[in-house]
Amino acid sequence: MRRIGGYGQFVRYSEMPVAHAWQIYGTANGLNSQEEFVAKINAIAAKRAFNFVPNGNPLIGCVELNNIVTADDHSLIDIANTSYDFPPQIVKYKLFEGVCDMAD
DSSP: OOEEOEEEEEEEEEEEEHHHHHHHHGGGGSSSSHHHHHHHHHHHHHHHSTTOOOOSSOEEEEEEEEEEEEOOGGGOEEGGGSSOOOOTTOOSOOOOSSOOOTTO
């Protein structure tokens, strides 16, 4: 089941090497060190990318948000229970114009 775990106001999307993302966001990337960050990205890529070669400074996509609202595990929103269309190809983010009513 695909679920929505939060939302926020879109600021920008950019691609950058992990080292640069770590300089900018540090532990806000969700891990305690740049080494953990690289290891996690490489582990995910190894499962999903064809002919993956581990990289010490992979290029990653960074989505910046303001006014973030997150849901705990018991409050995740089942996409099927919303009026929003989320094709399965969406893996990074879905952009909506205006105010999101998912919190209602």
